[in-house]
Amino acid sequence: MSDPKKPYDEPPSTGLATKTRPKTKKPSLYKVLMLNDDYTPMEFVVHALQRFFSKGHDDAVRIMLHVHQRGVGVCGVYTYEVAETKVNQVMDLARQHQHPLQCTIEKE
Numbered sequence: 301m302s303d304p305k306k307p308y309d310e311p312p313s314t315g316l317a318t319k320t321r322p323k324t325k326k327p328s329l330y331k332v333l334m335l336n337d338d339y340t341p342m343e344f345v346v347h348a349l350q351r352f353f354s355k356g357h358d359d360a361v362r363i364m365l366h367v368h369q370r371g372v373g374v375c376g377v378y379t380y381e382v383a384e385t386k387v388n389q390v391m392d393l394a395r396q397h398q399h400p401l402q403c404t405i406e407k408e
Contacts, residue, residue: 327379327380328379328407328408329377329378329379329407329408330377330378330379330383330384330405330406330407330408331374331376331377331405331407331408332353332375332376332377332378332383332386332387332404332405333373333374333375333403333405333406334348334349334363334367334390334401334402334403335372335401335402335403335404336367336368336370336371336372337399337400337401337402339399339400340401341399342364342368344394344397344399344401345360345367346360346361346364347360348393348394348401349363349364352375352386352389352390352393353375353376353386355375375403377408380405383405384405386403387403387404387405391403
């Protein structure tokens with residue numbers, strides 16, 4: 301016998317369980333900034349930009365000139381760990397070649 305409280309056109313409920321997924325938050329991004337100095341050769345800066353930031357020669361020269369003229373320039377935007385690694389790579393290479401080149405990160 302049917303339930304008198306339920307209308308005839310309503311299908312029986314199946315009791316499906318749904319699993320809610322927690323929303324993952326996108327990681328914060330950080331800009332890698334290169335600072336100008338009067339001693340590091342321009343060619344060295346271009347080399348570092350090509351090597352560690354995968355910039356083409358023209359882009360590397362453009363960024364280097366921006367850093368030279370304005371005092372600071374953005375090399376790229378990455379997650380914190382990647383940005384920190386790139387800063388360390390540039391600083392280590394500069395230290396090995398006895399250049400005072402400085403890089404830092406800043407939250408975007």
